[in-house]
Amino acid sequence: MKADEEGAVDDLVANEDAIEYERVVVLNPVSGNANHREQVQRLATEYDCTVLETQGEGDAREFARHAAENGAAVVAAAGGDGTIHEVVRGLDDADALDAVTFAVIPAGTGNNFAGNVGVTGIEHAFEVLDAGERRRIDLGTTNGRPFVNSCVGGLTADASHQTDPEQKARLGVLAYVVNTLRLMTDYEGLPLTIAASDEGDVTWSGDAVFVLVGNGRRFPAKGRTQANMEDGLLDVTVIEKTPTANLLQEATMRRLFGSETENVTHLKTPALEIAVEQDSPVEFSLDGEKGEWDGLTLGVRPRTMELCVGEEYERYPENSGE
Ligand SMILES: Nc1ncnc2c1ncn2[C@@H]1O[C@H](COP(=O)(O)OP(=O)(O)OP(=O)(O)O)[C@@H](O)[C@H]1O
Numbered sequence: 368m369k370a371d372e373e374g375a376v377d378d379l380v381a382n383e384d385a386i387e388y389e390r391v392v393v394l395n396p397v398s399g400n401a402n403h404r405e406q407v408q409r410l411a412t413e414y415d416c417t418v419l420e421t422q423g424e425g426d427a428r429e430f431a432r433h434a435a436e437n438g439a440a441v442v443a444a445a446g447g448d449g450t451i452h453e454v455v456r457g458l459d460d461a462d463a464l465d466a467v468t469f470a471v472i473p474a475g476t477g478n479n480f481a482g483n484v485g486v487t488g489i490e491h492a493f494e495v496l497d498a499g500e501r502r503r504i505d506l507g508t509t510n511g512r513p514f515v516n517s518c519v520g521g522l523t524a525d526a527s528h529q530t531d532p533e534q535k536a537r538l539g540v541l542a543y544v545v546n547t548l549r550l551m552t553d554y555e556g557l558p559l560t561i562a563a564s565d566e567g568d569v570t571w572s573g574d575a576v577f578v579l580v581g582n583g584r585r586f587p588a589k590g591r592t593q594a595n596m597e598d599g600l601l602d603v604t605v606i607e608k609t610p611t612a613n614l615l616q617e618a619t620m621r622r623l624f625g626s627e628t629e630n631v632t633h634l635k636t637p638a639l640e641i642a643v644e645q646d647s648p649v650e651f652s653l654d655g656e657k658g659e660w661d662g663l664t665l666g667v668r669p670r671t672m673e674l675c676v677g678e679e680y681e682r683y684p685e686n687s688g689e
Pocket residue numbers: 395396397398399400421422423424425446447448449450451474475476477478655
């Protein structure tokens with residue numbers, strides 16, 4: 368651990384005589400529209416949770432690790448996808464994913480992960496934390512680093528900056544896709560070779576406009592956006608650059624989100640290798656946190672994290688609504 372990463376925990380310990388770590392809420396006070404702080408603190412008191420408030424990047428990861436190492440039974444992330452990602456990394460750093468139950472308190476802009484696990488709001492999140500069902504869900508990994516929701520490459524990262532929060536909240540992944548398609552005309556695509564070690568050993572090669580590897584998230588197909596989080600498989604969608612197609616046309620959009628379309632490949636696999644066929648690294652984001660990689664090795668740690676889920680969590684999303 369770097370010295371500056373220890374600062375947040377040192378400050379924390381210096382300011383409190385005895386911290387109760389049984390139930391911890393790691394709170395990002397500025398995520399989303401930054402109006403959730405008081406509500407989270409009030410509910411945390413009501414539900415006997417200790418709030419650890421982040422001041423900047425890395426704090427959530429550090430607090431989660433510290434809480435896990437000090438006997439926490441439940442650690443919750445109150446924030447957006449970035450906060451969720453950091454907290455899960457912190458639990459993983461402490462090697463505590465087996466011992467600690469994770470909970471999500473939706474206080475970001477999109478709150479896709481919370482929605483996928485049946486948590487509908489901040490108040491509901493505390494009820495679920497307190498007495499909701501617990502499920503063990505898979506974690507995805509990219510080059511060893513865990514992700515709960517998705518690993519995406521291509522235009523999605525750019526598009527997410529240009530998606531206004533209201534649209535993002537309403538449409539989720541679909542907003543990314545629509546915006547990305549708008550930007551697509553002058554986008555070269557990523558030259559990739561993708562090898563999936565599922566039963567058929569599928570290999571895909573070409574210029575990809577998007578790659579979305581979902582653990583909890585997938586492209587909407589027939590109205591579903593949640594992937595099965597307990598099947599030990601990654602949900603992979605690759606959209607290939609096709610110079611002639613006008614993907615913004617209504618009919619094409621409809622096909623795009625259906626199952627059969629020429630330039631969209633869907634597959635499920637426990638392991639995936641993505642090779643970058645160019646000299647410079649490409650950008651992917653894990654749960655919305657960006658990184659650059661020359662190549663990615665993706666895998667699954669099946670049913671590795673215990674999670675508090677709401678009543679509407681769908682164990683088998685592929686069997687419902689389709
Ligand atoms: N007190 C703070 N002040 C400023 N930035 C902070 C603070 N605490 C955490 N952060 C930063 O907030 C970011 C994480 O935000 P998060 O993703 O949780 O929310 P969001 O971006 O608003 O939501 P979403 O991911 O749903 O769009 C991290 O980059 C982290 O460094």
